[in-house]
Amino acid sequence: MRxxxxxxxxxxxxxEEIGRNADEDPAAYAMRNAGRTDIPVRAIAEQIxxxxxxxxKLPRLSTRPLLYTSRALEQASAERVAAYRASQxxxxxxxxxxxxxxxxxxxxxxxxxxxxFVERDPLLxxxxxxxxxxxxxxxxxxxxxxxxxxxxxxxxGILDWIFVDPDRRESGRRRVGLSESSPDVVSGHNELIHKAxxxxxxxxxxxxxxxxxxxxxxxxxxIVVSLDRQxxxxxxxxxxxxxxxxxxxxxxxxxxxxxxxxYEVSGREGVERRVTAEPGPCFFEPDPAIIKAGLSAEVAxxxxxxxxxxxxxxxxxxxxxxxxxxxxxxxxALTPYKPKLFRRFLKEHQIFGASIxxxxxxxxxxxxxxxxxxxxxxxRFLFFSRNAAGEATVYFCLSLRPEGEEAx
Numbered sequence: 001m002r003x004x005x006x007x008x009x010x011x012x013x014x015x016e017e018i019g020r021n022a023d024e025d026p027a028a029y030a031m032r033n034a035g036r037t038d039i040p041v042r043a044i045a046e047q048i049x050x051x052x053x054x055x056x057k058l059p060r061l062s063t064r065p066l067l068y069t070s071r072a073l074e075q076a077s078a079e080r081v082a083a084y085r086a087s088q089x090x091x092x093x094x095x096x097x098x099x100x101x102x103x104x105x106x107x108x109x110x111x112x113x114x115x116x117f118v119e120r121d122p123l124l125x126x127x128x129x130x131x132x133x134x135x136x137x138x139x140x141x142x143x144x145x146x147x148x149x150x151x152x153x154x155x156x157g158i159l160d161w162i163f164v165d166p167d168r169r170e171s172g173r174r175r176v177g178l179s180e181s182s183p184d185v186v187s188g189h190n191e192l193i194h195k196a197x198x199x200x201x202x203x204x205x206x207x208x209x210x211x212x213x214x215x216x217x218x219x220x221x222x223i224v225v226s227l228d229r230q231x232x233x234x235x236x237x238x239x240x241x242x243x244x245x246x247x248x249x250x251x252x253x254x255x256x257x258x259x260x261x262x263y264e265v266s267g268r269e270g271v272e273r274r275v276t277a278e279p280g281p282c283f284f285e286p287d288p289a290i291i292k293a294g295l296s297a298e299v300a301x302x303x304x305x306x307x308x309x310x311x312x313x314x315x316x317x318x319x320x321x322x323x324x325x326x327x328x329x330x331x332x333a334l335t336p337y338k339p340k341l342f343r344r345f346l347k348e349h350q351i352f353g354a355s356i357x358x359x360x361x362x363x364x365x366x367x368x369x370x371x372x373x374x375x376x377x378x379x380r381f382l383f384f385s386r387n388a389a390g391e392a393t394v395y396f397c398l399s400l401r402p403e404g405e406e407a408x
Contacts, residue, residue: 001069003123005043010130014039015065018047026052046070058103059257064134067127072101075167077202080255081225081232082107084262088223088235089200091160097147097183098165102128102140104202108163109137117142118150147183151195159196166201178203178215186215192238193218199238205231205292209250218242221249226289228257229326234292252293254325263325265290271297276306276316277388279331283308283397284315285357285383286326299325308395309386312359319400329381329397337361337384337392339371346372349396353377358384361392 001009008014017039021029026049033041050073054062058079077085086107094112096105099119105128109115117132117140119125125144132140143150147164166181178201179186185201192199199218213219220242223235237248250267274297284305286296296313300306303324305317316331335345345351353375356365361384368374368384383395 001043001046001067001123003126005040006067006123006126008040009043009047009067014044018044018051019065021048022051024048061103061106061135066101066131066134068101069123069127072124072127075165076101076103077165078227078232079103080227080257080259084225084253084255085163085200085202085235086111088237089161089163089198091198093159094161094163095151095154095159095196096163097151098163098167099128099142100124100165102131104163104165105140106131106135106137109140112160113139115140116150116154118147119144120146148188148191151191154195156195161198161200162192162196163200164192164202166203178207178212189216189218189238193240197240201236201238203234203236205233207234209234209292209294212236213244213248217244219248220246221251222293223251223253224289224293225253225255226287227255229254229287231288231292250293250295252287252289252295254287254289261323263287265293265295265298265302265325267293267295268298271301273297273310274300274306275310275388276308279308279316279334279395280306280318281331282317282319282400283329283331283383283395284317284324284326285329286313286315290325308393309360309388309390311390312385314359314383314385314395328400330400332396332398334387334393334395336387337394342394343372345394345396346374351380351382351396354380354382354396356382356384360386 026045029048030041030045047067050068050070051062053073054068061079082104090111092112093114094108095116095118096108097118099105099117102117105115105117117128122144125142129142164185166183166185209222216238218238219236220239221237225232225235252265254263286299290296290299291313300315303320305315308314308316333349335341354377356368358365381397383397385393387393
């Protein structure tokens with residue numbers, strides 16, 4: 001979207017045109033209206049495409065007449081995750097140093113008396129202004145400028161929280177490290193913690209969590225968040241006065257788009273990783289947030305489960321009345337992985353197709369599928385890993401839930 005297109009999109013008749021064609025294929029709309037000069041056809045087609053994506057990422061907000069850019073929508077927080085994050089902060093005044101479309105600020109507005117929205121892209125500032133008007137977020141003050149320049153202009157002691165989602169893209173390439181993102185929260189750590197007692201950094205789900213304390217001395221806790229069994233982000237919570245030698249607490253939060261079935265687990269001292277050489281009738285894979293946060297042992301203890309080996313977060317045990325936070329299967333059979341033996345195993349169990357999963361195993365799913373001519377399957381699962389003795393092993397499983405049924 002260009003700035004001149006935004007002016008046209010904000011016209012009531014154009015907004016109505018977008019709404020009327022929300023279910024239309026964007027390319028088909030553009031072709032059907034090619035040559036028209038009374039409306040911005042290209043920009044409308046872009047908004048139709050964005051609304052389709054927003055319906056999945058922002059199921060409630062997308063029902064309102066908001067406007068987007070493709071890149072900003074891609075970078076925006078999922079609605080359910082933004083709502084959870086906002087619930088972890090409160091106070092009189094907070095600042096969002098990476099405003100974007102304003103999704104995060106719109107949720108933070110419900111937890112604070114005032115939100116300062118900061119964004120260096122003038123177009124996004126204008127889009128955010130429209131967003132706040134549509135959502136009636138009257139306590140959000142929009143400022144267009146550099147994040148740390150605006151922060152520097154605010155006196156210390158005014159802010160309760162700072163939120164920042166560093167831009168991890170540069171020249172089209174995606175970056176993971178905090179110091180490689182913009183703004184650089186590593187070099188800016190001292191200024192951040194000087195300006196507010198609490199700082200929340202939205203970090204990439206791929207960020208390596210070990211060693212973060214060296215980069216961020218005030219790091220108090222790490223919250224890994226997943227949505228519908230997909231790891232979405234790591235929330236880094238910095239608190240003023242946190243001892244530099246104190247290791248950050250870890251927590252995993254598993255969310256669902258439905259808004260129900262939320263599961264949280266925190267790190268505890270003295271939790272042992274119990275490994276068994278005798279698998280039980282069920283096979284479990286914890287939610288990605290739990291694995292990322294390194295909290296599978298805590299979950300195993302809570303559900304009375306044991307690990308299948310020393311290096312991978314696959315669990316085993318009996319069925320549980322409580323809903324397991326992750327994927328649960330019935331373990332049908334297992335076999336040592338040796339090519340000839342495994343071919344006989346496939347024939348014996350009439351396995352012609354399967355969903356192939358692997359952890360700590362040398363061959364990729366693609367290689368395994370090609371070697372054994374296995375088709376895809378949504379009901380049968382082959383887990384390639386190792387047993388308690390470290391030997392390559394294959395576990396044949398069936399889902400404990402009927403096909404297509406989601407966890408609550």
